[in-house]
Amino acid sequence: MSANPTILQSHNLKKYILETNVYPREAETLKELRNATASYPMGFMGTAPDAGQLMALLLKLLNAKKTLEVGVFTGYSLLLTALTIPNDGKIIAMDPDRKAYEMGLPFIKKAGVEHKIDFIESPALPGSNKESFDFAFVDADKDNYWNYHERLLKLVKIGGLIIYDNTLWGGSVVWAEEDVPAPKRKFRQAALAFNKAIADDSRVEISVVSIGDGFTICKRAH
Ligand SMILES: C[S@@+](CC[C@H](N)C(=O)[O-])C[C@H]1O[C@@H](n2cnc3c(N)ncnc32)[C@H](O)[C@@H]1O
Numbered sequence: 001m002s003a004n005p006t007i008l009q010s011h012n013l014k015k016y017i018l019e020t021n022v023y024p025r026e027a028e029t030l031k032e033l034r035n036a037t038a039s040y041p042m043g044f045m046g047t048a049p050d051a052g053q054l055m056a057l058l059l060k061l062l063n064a065k066k067t068l069e070v071g072v073f074t075g076y077s078l079l080l081t082a083l084t085i086p087n088d089g090k091i092i093a094m095d096p097d098r099k100a101y102e103m104g105l106p107f108i109k110k111a112g113v114e115h116k117i118d119f120i121e122s123p124a125l126p127g128s129n130k131e132s133f134d135f136a137f138v139d140a141d142k143d144n145y146w147n148y149h150e151r152l153l154k155l156v157k158i159g160g161l162i163i164y165d166n167t168l169w170g171g172s173v174v175w176a177e178e179d180v181p182a183p184k185r186k187f188r189q190a191a192l193a194f195n196k197a198i199a200d201d202s203r204v205e206i207s208v209v210s211i212g213d214g215f216t217i218c219k220r221a222h
């Protein structure tokens with residue numbers, strides 16, 4: 001897996017998509033946050049901008065107002081969501097790493113969307129089981145995705161969406177185990193198990209999209 005993971009077959013094709021259709025439409029504050037994150041430790045973990053563009057489109061299609069985010073880091077996906085939902089929308093965002101969130105906070109403030117964010121400095125998941133969210137984005141500890149899924153199916157409304165990031169884990173889901181760098185094997189196994197389980201889950205309609213590091217988009221069916 002490279003420092004800038006892509007599962008598209010061609011780096012040139014990815015560059016073309018970014019330069020032609022993604023960067024020209026990316027909000028200035030998001031661009032600034034992305035650039036600042038690039039020199040932050042583990043900066044490569046930020047959600048890919050092309051995947052973010054798809055997420056914004058889905059948020060708009062859904063008219064999402066109340067959302068949940070598990071795994072904030074410096075806040076690329078958080079700022080993107082805050083810029084996309086209406087002015088009276090709310091995002092509950094959970095991450096034990098307040099320092100990374102605070103690195104991105106000036107960009108959130110500059111964008112004028114801080115009032116939409118309720119940052120919880122804690123590992124997920126929230127205590128409540130009340131179903132009320134239109135949308136959830138999960139981009140945290142990959143070996144916990146199934147636990148998040150079970151919980152989110154109680155928290156997201158019927159018809160709502162859940163997106164899981166990194167479900168193709170740098171494309172390594174189709175590699176031989178011995179070709180995967182040892183530190184990456186645990187989350188590869190987690191992605192393999194998650195992808196198999198979600199395929200069998202009739203509570204959701206799904207699409208696995210080879211964008212960013214792999215997005216699994218789930219619509220709660222019942
Ligand atoms: C890949 S980064 C998130 C990237 C973010 N979506 C973005 O666009 O910049 C993963 C984050 O998950 C957080 N994390 C790890 N375990 C977690 C947990 N149990 N609950 C919530 N967040 C967690 C880490 O602290 C890290 O900031």
Ligand SMILES: O=c1cc(-c2ccc(O)cc2)oc2c(O)c(O)ccc12
Nearest residue numbers: 005044045046139140141142166213
């Ligand atoms: O290399 C990574 C690592 C993570 C990661 C590790 C441990 C956690 O508790 C959470 C996240 O996440 C990544 C990620 O989301 C990404 O898009 C690329 C690389 C990594």
